[in-house]
Amino acid sequence: MSSADSTEIVKTDDSSIIPDLDKSLSDSISKKFSNIEIAYVKPDRIRVNVKKEEIIDVATFIRDELNFDHAESVSGVDYPEDKQIEVVYHLGSYTDVSLDKKILALATRTLREDTPHPGNDNTKLPSLRDVFPSVSFHERECFEMLGVYFDGHPDNRRLLLPEDWADIPPLRKDFSIKGR
Amino acid sequence: MSKQLLPGLAIEKVDDRIMTLNIGPQHPGSGHMRIIVKVDGDYIVHCDPDPGYVHRGEEKMAEYRNYITNIPHLERPVIHDSCNILYPYCLGVEELLGLEVPERAKYLRVIAAELNRCVYIEYWLAIYGIFLGHSTMFMWPVGDRELLIDLLEKMTGARVTHAYFVPGGIRNDVPPNFEDVCLRQINYFEKRLKEYAAVFYDNPILISRTKDTGVLSREDAIKLGTTGSVLRASGVDFDIRKKEPYDVYEELDFQTNVLKEGDSYARSKIPWLDMFESCRIIRDALQKMPKSGSVRVKLKPKPKGGDTEVYRRVESGRGSLGFHIVSDGKPQPYRIKISVPSFRNLIAMPHLLTGEKLGNMPAVYWSLNYWPVEADR
Amino acid sequence: MSVIAPKFRLSYLIKGITDNIFWIIVLVTLLGIPAIQIVLIFIDFPVIDGEVWNPFRVFDAMTHPERVLPLVKNFMQTDLFKIVAFPGFGFAALIAAGTIFVERKMLAKLQLRVGPFYCGKVEGILQLMADGLKLISKEIIIPAKADKPLFWAGPVLFAATAAAFVALIPVAPGMVVADVGMGLLAVFAVIGFFPIITIVSAWSANSKFPFIGGIRALYQMVSFEIPLILSLLGIVMLTGSLDLVEIVESQANFPWIIFMPIGAIVFFICILAELERIPFDLPEAESEIVAGWLTEFSGMMYGLVQLGTYLKLYAFAALFVVLFLGGWNGPWIFPMEPIAEIITDGVVLMPDALTLEVVGLPLFSQEMINGTIWFILKTVAVIFVILLPRGVFPRIRIDLLLHIGWYKLIVLAFVNIFIALGLVYSGIIGPGGVL
Numbered sequence: 001m002s003s004a005d006s007t008e009i010v011k012t013d014d015s016s017i018i019p020d021l022d023k024s025l026s027d028s029i030s031k032k033f034s035n036i037e038i039a040y041v042k043p044d045r046i047r048v049n050v051k052k053e054e055i056i057d058v059a060t061f062i063r064d065e066l067n068f069d070h071a072e073s074v075s076g077v078d079y080p081e082d083k084q085i086e087v088v089y090h091l092g093s094y095t096d097v098s099l100d101k102k103i104l105a106l107a108t109r110t111l112r113e114d115t116p117h118p119g120n121d122n123t124k125l126p127s128l129r130d131v132f133p134s135v136s137f138h139e140r141e142c143f144e145m146l147g148v149y150f151d152g153h154p155d156n157r158r159l160l161l162p163e164d165w166a167d168i169p170p171l172r173k174d175f176s177i178k179g180r
Numbered sequence: 181m182s183k184q185l186l187p188g189l190a191i192e193k194v195d196d197r198i199m200t201l202n203i204g205p206q207h208p209g210s211g212h213m214r215i216i217v218k219v220d221g222d223y224i225v226h227c228d229p230d231p232g233y234v235h236r237g238e239e240k241m242a243e244y245r246n247y248i249t250n251i252p253h254l255e256r257p258v259i260h261d262s263c264n265i266l267y268p269y270c271l272g273v274e275e276l277l278g279l280e281v282p283e284r285a286k287y288l289r290v291i292a293a294e295l296n297r298c299v300y301i302e303y304w305l306a307i308y309g310i311f312l313g314h315s316t317m318f319m320w321p322v323g324d325r326e327l328l329i330d331l332l333e334k335m336t337g338a339r340v341t342h343a344y345f346v347p348g349g350i351r352n353d354v355p356p357n358f359e360d361v362c363l364r365q366i367n368y369f370e371k372r373l374k375e376y377a378a379v380f381y382d383n384p385i386l387i388s389r390t391k392d393t394g395v396l397s398r399e400d401a402i403k404l405g406t407t408g409s410v411l412r413a414s415g416v417d418f419d420i421r422k423k424e425p426y427d428v429y430e431e432l433d434f435q436t437n438v439l440k441e442g443d444s445y446a447r448s449k450i451p452w453l454d455m456f457e458s459c460r461i462i463r464d465a466l467q468k469m470p471k472s473g474s475v476r477v478k479l480k481p482k483p484k485g486g487d488t489e490v491y492r493r494v495e496s497g498r499g500s501l502g503f504h505i506v507s508d509g510k511p512q513p514y515r516i517k518i519s520v521p522s523f524r525n526l527i528a529m530p531h532l533l534t535g536e537k538l539g540n541m542p543a544v545y546w547s548l549n550y551w552p553v554e555a556d557r
Numbered sequence: 558m559s560v561i562a563p564k565f566r567l568s569y570l571i572k573g574i575t576d577n578i579f580w581i582i583v584l585v586t587l588l589g590i591p592a593i594q595i596v597l598i599f600i601d602f603p604v605i606d607g608e609v610w611n612p613f614r615v616f617d618a619m620t621h622p623e624r625v626l627p628l629v630k631n632f633m634q635t636d637l638f639k640i641v642a643f644p645g646f647g648f649a650a651l652i653a654a655g656t657i658f659v660e661r662k663m664l665a666k667l668q669l670r671v672g673p674f675y676c677g678k679v680e681g682i683l684q685l686m687a688d689g690l691k692l693i694s695k696e697i698i699i700p701a702k703a704d705k706p707l708f709w710a711g712p713v714l715f716a717a718t719a720a721a722f723v724a725l726i727p728v729a730p731g732m733v734v735a736d737v738g739m740g741l742l743a744v745f746a747v748i749g750f751f752p753i754i755t756i757v758s759a760w761s762a763n764s765k766f767p768f769i770g771g772i773r774a775l776y777q778m779v780s781f782e783i784p785l786i787l788s789l790l791g792i793v794m795l796t797g798s799l800d801l802v803e804i805v806e807s808q809a810n811f812p813w814i815i816f817m818p819i820g821a822i823v824f825f826i827c828i829l830a831e832l833e834r835i836p837f838d839l840p841e842a843e844s845e846i847v848a849g850w851l852t853e854f855s856g857m858m859y860g861l862v863q864l865g866t867y868l869k870l871y872a873f874a875a876l877f878v879v880l881f882l883g884g885w886n887g888p889w890i891f892p893m894e895p896i897a898e899i900i901t902d903g904v905v906l907m908p909d910a911l912t913l914e915v916v917g918l919p920l921f922s923q924e925m926i927n928g929t930i931w932f933i934l935k936t937v938a939v940i941f942v943i944l945l946p947r948g949v950f951p952r953i954r955i956d957l958l959l960h961i962g963w964y965k966l967i968v969l970a971f972v973n974i975f976i977a978l979g980l981v982y983s984g985i986i987g988p989g990g991v992l
Contacts (some may be wrong), residue, residue: 011496013530044424045491070405072493073519075504090491090504090519094402100423134405134532137527160232170240177240222956313835313952319668385836385950388957539954 021045021098025066033058039107047105052125055108059089059131067096068104071128074138076146080173084109085146087125089135110148116168118147119156127153145171198225203541205233211307212552215529215545219538227528235556242516247483250513252343257520257554259340261300263292264496265554266345268503269516271426272492273347276426276485276507284473286427287465291362292335293494294458294465298369299328299340300497301451304549308448309380310540312389317380321446324372327365334358348477359466366501371457373452381449390444394544396440406528407521408499409450409549414442420495432464444540444547449503451497451549482511492505498522498549522555579603603631636734644728646720651935653867654685660944667948695856703853704761711758712854712861718754719868722747726875729885729928740801741793744876745786748831751869752778755840759850770849773955774833775841780962781830787970788823791977792880795986804882812883816980820973821881823966825942828873830962832866834943836950837958874939875932882935885928 024077026038026046035054039047050058059125062068089106093099113121127150129136139150140159147169149156157164168175203215238257242250254269255262267289274281281289302325308548309317329339335354336342340375345353380386394407401414411418419436421429437453439446485507493502499521506515525548602609610628632638639645658673662680665672672683699708723916725744727733728744737743752775759771793799795816796807814821830837841849854862878884953961 006316069402069505071525072405072500073491073502073504073517075515075517077506077515088504090502094411100418101491105441132405133403134524134527137523141523158232162232162237170237175240177237177244309951313838314950315664316668316948317951319670323669379949383950385953389951389954537954537956539956 012069017022022102025102025104028066029061029175031057032061039105044101045103045105047107049107049109052108055106056126056128056131059106059128062091062104063131066104067099068093069095069132070134071132071138072103074142076142076148076171078112078146078171078173080112082109083112085112085123085148087142087148089128089132091132116147116172118143118169119149123147123149124149124151126151129153145169147172189480197221198554201538204536211546211550213227213540213555214513215533217533217538217541222457222537222539223249224533224536224538224541227530229529231523231526231552232553233556234553236471239516240520243512243514246511247347247485247513248479250516251346252341254516254518255341255343257518258300258496258498258551260303261296261309261497262341262395263289263296263344264300264494265501265518266343267293267426267494267496268492268501269505270345271494272490272503272505273483273485275326275490275492276488276505277347277479277483279477279479280347281427281477282474283428284353284470285475287469288335288350288366288475289345289464290352290427290432291462291469292332292342292350292430294461295328295335296342296552297497298455298458299325299332300551301455302328302548304451304497304551305376305448308546311546312386314380314383314386316378319412320372320376320379324369331362331365334361346476346479348479348482351476356452359469363463363466366459366462372461373455376452379450387445389540390448390543390547392441392443393454393540394444394447394536394547395442396528396532399533401442404527404531406499406525408495408497408525409454410525410528411446411499412437413439413446413450415440420493424493427493428465428468431468432461434461447547447549484509484511485513493519496521498551499525518557520557522549522551522556523557525550526555568590589865603628639734640724641731644726644732645724645734648728648839649720649723649959650864652871652933652940653864656861656867656870656944657899658682658685659941660947662940663944664948687716689860692860693857695854697858698853700762700764700853702763704763707757707761708853709858711754711761712858712865714754715751715758716752716865716868718747719865719872722872723868723875725801726872726879727805727884728875728932729925730802730922732925732929733802736802737800739799741789741799741804744801748782748785751831752782755850758854762850762853764853766917767850767852770840770852774850776955777830777833777837777839777958777962780959781827781966784823784962784966784970785827787967788820788827788908788973790975791820794974794977794981801879803881805886807921808883809886812881812886814881816986817881817973817977819969819976821877823969823973824877824881826843826966828877828943828963829946830958832873832943834870835947836953837950839955839958870940870943871936874936874943878932878935882939885932886926887931887934889927890930 022041022043026041026048029048030036030038033050033054036048036050036058039049048058050119055114063071063095070092072090072092074090077088079086086107086109091104091106091135093102106126111122113123116123123146125136125148127139128140129150129152136153136155137159139153140157142148142155142157143150143156144158198218198220201217201219203210203217205212205214212234214233216228216230217224218226236256238254242254245253246449250269251266254264258265273279304319306318306325309315309321327418332342333339335358336344336351388545390454396410396414398415401411401416406414407418417438420426421434422436434457437450437457439450485505487507487509489504491504492504493500495501501521504515504517504518504519505513508514528548529545529550532548533541536544597612603609604610614624618628633643641647657661661684664673673684675681676687677683688950699705716783719979722744724734725737725740725747727736727740735743755774755778756771759767759774792804792813795813796804798804833840839849851859
């Protein structure tokens with residue numbers, strides 16, 4: 001999925017119209033922020049690609065105006081051909097009944113270095129912990145697994161990996177499991 | 181307080197009053213994780229959970245396997261609840277490949293998922309009992325669980341780690357007289373469930389140990405992104421089976437249980453109430469199930485997904501389990517991210533345990549429905 | 558484990574037997590006869606029923622067994638018999654062994670299990686013997702840095718104190734090992750030893766888990782001893798004496814539990830705490846501190862501690878029976894009339910001509926048999942009720958435990974004392990009362 005493409009992909013399998021709510025959500029975001037792109041609007045799934053400088057503003061807007069209040073998951077995906085690492089936040093809502101089924105995927109990309117020094121190189125992203133407190137442990141895991149440093153997160157530490165892990169972050173594509 | 185030397189090592193100044201305790205992996209009261217607590221007398225002032233003792237790199241290993249060979253691999257985080265952890269994976273892959281699951285398979289999937297939920301909750305209740313020192317509450321759930329594991333063995337061939345769900349349906353059909361046996365055992369199981377109230381939930385010592393301890397308010401539960409029984413015990417009515425129904429849950433008749441107090445007692449009661457609902461679902465599904473039909477869609481060898489991503493979620497025994505599958509056209513997935521409810525509830529642990537008495541720690545910590553193996557993946 | 562003999566010859570067998578016979582005769586003659594001579598010089602013959610029992614009488618009794626009966630009867634009144642067999646150590650150990658077995662079986666049935674099943678043909682009856690043999694054959698490991706004299710002394714002292722406690726309890730009229738005039742006060746003194754022994758054995762093990770367990774046991778036992786003693790003061794006031802035998806005799810018409818139910822309940826809860834039984838088993842909380850102050854004991858030391866614990870269980874249950882339930886009093890159930898007469902007077906076949914009887918019976922007085930039966934029935938019932946909470950309750954937290962011990966139970970004990978005072982001063986019961 002490259003970030004230069006800005007067509008809206010419509011997937012219609014059993015519903016012939018895009019549900020109005022999804023369309024209105026994606027429209028309100030794109031009206032407010034001009035520099036983002038809506039990757040797709042499917043029934044119940046919207047994906048928004050944001051640059052890393054604006055992600056805090058977009059996230060605050062989503063939390064305050066659109067009523068998404070927690071993050072379901074934070075996944076990091078490694079794209080070595082683009083030399084970028086993408087972090088996708090899946091946001092859901094507990095309080096707003098109309099948004100029960102919907103998940104908004106907020107994606108942002110950061111640069112990827114060939115020899116990573118986690119914490120000390122250019123792979124940095126602003127942390128969304130002040131906007132959504134539920135991402136704090138997820139961001140720690142993303143840091144240790146992919147080497148993405150989150151600015152503003154008070155506790156960028158190892159979570160799942162052992163203390164003496166000296167290899168490159170394991171979820172990168174250059175890291176290969178021994179024997180495969 | 182600590183200076184970072186290398187990633188993972190730190191120097192701390194020793195304080196006179198505060199004692200650092202390792203409730204470590206080799207401890208009869210901790211499960212497979214370590215909790216570093218700093219205690220001042222009897223009160224916990226700082227809590228730092230340290231999971232990762234059972235981290236096996238499931239997500240990385242999943243990138244090396246095909247969509248079908250990933251099935252026995254991805255069910256390992258929770259071996260009892262294996263159907264529920266494969267459910268979103270199968271739903272996601274079906275969406276990627278554009279498959280349509282037959283009706284009978286959908287009903288059987290629902291039955292297997294509900295049986296798995298009960299099996300997991302019984303095991304969790306047993307360990308909760310033994311953490312509190314109640315040996316009868318350890319023996320009864322583990323004994324009653326055998327009834328359900330028996331049914332699952334008839335259905336799938338294995339007691340735990342069933343590997344029963346495949347994208348496109350289920351692996352094989354059930355034996356011919358399965359419906360009668362299932363109905364009989366579920367009826368007896370429900371009778372046994374009612375007896376737990378007398379020995380456990382109405383027990384005055386249990387109530388005095390768990391009521392008003394570890395209270396999680398409604399706003400905090402929503403803000404911290406907790407899920408499952410922790411969320412429902414704090415007053416938020418959110419169950420994915422009702423909110424975003426998958427397979428045939430829309431046609432089945434059940435309700436979600438919500439309690440408002442948010443203390444450990446409520447969190448320990450909700451899974452038990454959920455098990456009654458599971459019995460209702462199973463009976464309903466057995467009745468409405470089509471009597472015959474295929475149970476599996478024939479797949480091409482090494483199915484390739486398109487150039488898209490999916491995110492599907494399911495209500496498992498602990499909460500909402502989500503799978504984020506990114507595919508790039510090859511037979512292996514590009515990236516699988518499992519969002520497990522135990523990991524999402526982990527953030528509530530330091531929030532609740534700080535300021536709590538050390539004697540309350542097992543009651544609060546295990547009531548968060550935390551399964552260490554799943555959180556580590 | 559048996560070695561099959563390589564060769565069997567009859568002559569070897571006969572040689573072996575005659576060798577053994579030869580050596581036995583030699584040793585008996587060379588050592589046994591001088592020993593008997595020495596014994597006969599220094600020891601007086603016992604005088605029973607006014608007749609001196611010299612060796613000729615002993616040989617005579619060996620051929621006419623019924624003439625041994627006065628000797629046996631006299632022996633049963635001696636202190637040695639009382640300490641070793643009944644109502645002392647042997648009796649208590651038997652009840653303790655039965656208690657362990659019943660506990661395991663009853664708990665298992667409660668928890669949908671089977672319990673001991675394989676040892677012994679009938680539902681695992683011989684399980685205890687197997688456990689005892691196993692404990693005896695295990696190596697006793699002492700931690701390197703432990704305080705050795707204290708560490709060895711701990712279990713021995715524990716079993717000894719429990720046995721001392723057992724010695725003070727009257728079982729039947731005339732059958733009490735230590736007939737102390739202030740029996741109840743002696744009981745309090747002995748109970749006060751248990752926390753000291755616990756902390757000595759916990760401290761001497763020099764390890765973290767026994768230490769934590771010992772401190773918890775100390776907290777628990779000390780905080781429950783005060784309500785224990787206070788709840789019994791009501792009984793003392795009502796009977797006017799501290800002698801356990803007199804307390805039982807004063808309950809000839811009604812047991813004290815009718816007038817002192819609060820005291821009985823407080824005493825029962827304190828028993829559970831003193832015995833470290835669930836729900837008060839914090840000192841041995843398995844899911845938190847492995848095994849508490851018993852962690853470092855292995856082999857026969859652990860066996861001694863278990864023996865002491867169950868002797869204590871029997872002694873507390875017996876104390877409850879003696880103080881609140883009426884001891885050995887009860888309607889006459891055994892021996893019933895025809896059998897009683899047969900035992901004392903014999904069967905009369907033809908009046909004035911032929912009577913078939915065994916001279917020297919009865920060994921015990923009738924009251925004693927009846928009393929013993931009632932005592933055992935009541936004690937067993939109380940033991941059942943003590944064993945039951947183990948299957949029902951979880952473990953209590955330590956601050957709740959101390960709260961119960963220091964606030965609620967002491968208040969209830971004082972309420973009980975005021976009730977007793979009220980009853981005495983109004984002249985209803987008690988010394989000089991109406992009833």
